[in-house]
Amino acid sequence: MPNKTVVIGFLGTQLDSGRGAGRWEKWRPTVSLVQHEDMQVHRLELLYTRPHEALAQLIRQDIETASPETAVNLVLLAMADPWDFGEVYGVLYDWVKQYPFQPEKERYWTHITTGTHVAQICMFLLTESRLIPGVLLQTSPPKKQTRANPGSYALIDLDLSRYDGLAQRFDQAQRDALEFLKSGIATRNAHFNALIEEIERVALRSKAPILLTGPTGAGKSHLARRMFELKKSRHLVSGGFVEVNCATLQGEGAASTLFGHKKGAFTGAASDRAGLLRTAHEGVLFLDEIGELGLDEQAMLLKAVEEKRFYPVGSDREVSSDFQLIAGTNRDLRVDVLEGRFREDLYARINLWSYTLPGLAQRPEDIEPNVDHLVTRCATELGRAVRFNAEAKSLYLRFAQSPEALWSGNFRDLAASVTRLCTLAEGGRIAAPLVEAELQRLRWLWQMNQAPGDVARLADDAVELADLMPAQTLDQLDLFDRLQLCAVVRVCRASRTLSEAGRTLFDHSRTQRTVVNDADRLRKYLQKHGLRWDDVSR
Known part of the structure; x- marks a missing residue:
């Protein structure tokens, strides 16, 4: 459990003010943080702007007097208009993003009693979105202000489900x-x-x-x-x-x-x-x-x-x-x-x-933005500007988004392809001849993933079905059905199980189904031709 308490809060330019000895008889919310006997603040991150630097220094001295064990860090914020929501949130967001939070060692309380209303809202939003990993701290004055009475405080642990109306604030x-x-x-x-x-x-x-x-x-x-x-x-x-x-x-x-x-x-x-x-x-x-x-x-x-x-x-x-x-x-x-x-x-x-996660072939509309991203990344790595000319990009995308492009290695294939183009681009320009050469390379790389042989050889190899089916039945099949069945048998014989063969054969259509049963689909296909898995898997 965290063993140190860190409070983050704005300097109260009005409520924390006061210079004479009488200031100790006045309730000052920032000073009161260290005056509660049941609450120890180990560190205070006190946010302030340049016009109030003297007051910030005085508050730090007073806190050191009241609680020597509390470290006070003065955080100067470059903020011209503390009532400008965009400016205040932007400045606080930048500070929070670079702050070295350690939730495993420290607990964080966001003090929202001081600061402009805009600042308080921004601190609320940063805490509610977990950019500040803590809870809200609200302090209140005593009914009778004396040096011995620091008032009261309350911790507010935000429950997001209670603030549906504020959810719109976090769209960005x-x-x-x-x-x-x-x-x-x-x-x-x-x-x-x-x-x-x-x-x-x-x-x-x-x-x-x-x-x-x-x-x-x-x-x-x-x-x-x-x-x-x-x-x-x-x-x-x-x-x-x-x-x-x-x-x-x-x-x-x-x-x-x-x-x-x-x-x-x-x-x-x-x-x-x-x-x-x-x-x-x-x-x-x-x-x-x-x-x-x-x-x-x-x-x-x-x-x-x-x-x-x-x-x-x-x-x-x-x-x-x-x-x-x-x-x-x-x-x-x-x-x-x-x-x-x-x-x-x-x-x-x-x-x-x-x-x-869908494969690249199932996301053809995403190929272009991924190509643009990869070209930009490659250019940075190569240390020079690289870009497609219009003809080359159109040629590449037309192929990349077509059924001919298998993208069997998915984004690894695409990244390798773009890297080759960027590396070989003369003068940083990817032209059509370079794309043509790359498309030939891709076709060669994917050749082994295509059905083996050409149509003529498949027609010759269809005679293998004679070992599985009666000659009379085989003769009644169209060449189309014979070629398809032969290809299916090849996949079955190269697979260990019926399910594995089904996944290979229905690799695209299976992603469109709510209920996937590749084995059952393949079994029914084989049954249509009077075949069983044991027959074709030998």
Whole structure:
């Protein structure tokens, strides 16, 4: 628990004034802060403007006399008109953003008794939005003003649900948070924007686990880090961001990496190891490709998420770590649960907030703003101006937004493509010939992701169906149906399970469905041709 109290408040240019000895018989709200026997203020951040510097110095001296243990920091604000809402809020916002808040060590009280009404409103808004991570402090004078009576005070812990009418004041703050999560890219895809809006609310309101699904390169890792940075900026976490790709964790080392170990727990354990879960204490742990974790590690992770306690490898003493879990996967964990590869109880625990990030091919309208963003970023990294000419940009976008562009690596493919264009651009101009060469490169890169061979070879290979179907039935199929069925059989034979084959075959249409059952769709297709999974998977 925080053990120091810090008060932030404006100098009262009228209420705090007074110079003679009689000023001690007068109730002065800022001085009264340190005169309560049941309240100790360890530090006062006293905000003032240049015309009142002498009064600020006097108040600091009087506080040091009344409470020597209270440190007073005089904070000069460059504010010309203390009644201008825009100016006051802007100056306070800038000061708050650079202030080194430490909520784990200090509690913050925002004194709203002094200052102009505009200043008091701004202090309220900054506290209500958690930019100042504290509560409001209201002081009141005594009925009879004497030196021995400091009056009364009250702490007000804001409950956002009681202030619906004020929610409109924070539209800009929310827009800033959304832009932050999207890295400042003006995305146009309605589904993606709605997704980010909900993620923003969850990131700022919940500490429950979050599951991000989607294809490789869709931006799960990047979004997880941005969520952490947003929480950090609002003082919702004090720890760090710890990221690990579970696909890199193998064997006995997996548990040790995540949960730590005791010296001598196994061969090579020469010293104690804290583990990544403890490193993530009071922060965010991002487990990418969580579906690759072994069942033993899944059981240990479930206990750690639910109880905030776990046993390091080789230890008989529990340790604790309070972290928020964000998990990422490109697998359908529902299928893994059904097939016994993923624990149902862990899936239920991490599936409270589950979001599927669409691939780049499902967001063609967002390709242009992402290209613009990447060109700007590349130009900064290269230290020179870079831009498309009109013909080249039109050519690139026409291809990038067409069905021909697979974007199998999603944003990684796009970032690599733009990087190549910017690096090779002569004089900083990306012209049509350079784009033509890049499009040829992309077609070559994606060639292996397309159906193998050309139509003639597929027609020849369709004879493979003769092993699966009676000749009479096969002869009644149109060439179109034979080619399609042959391609489906190829995918089935290259897949481990019916579900995996279904995910591959219905990779785009599945994202448009409310209820996804790829295995059932594939099973029905095969049944239409008199086939079963066991027949085609040999």
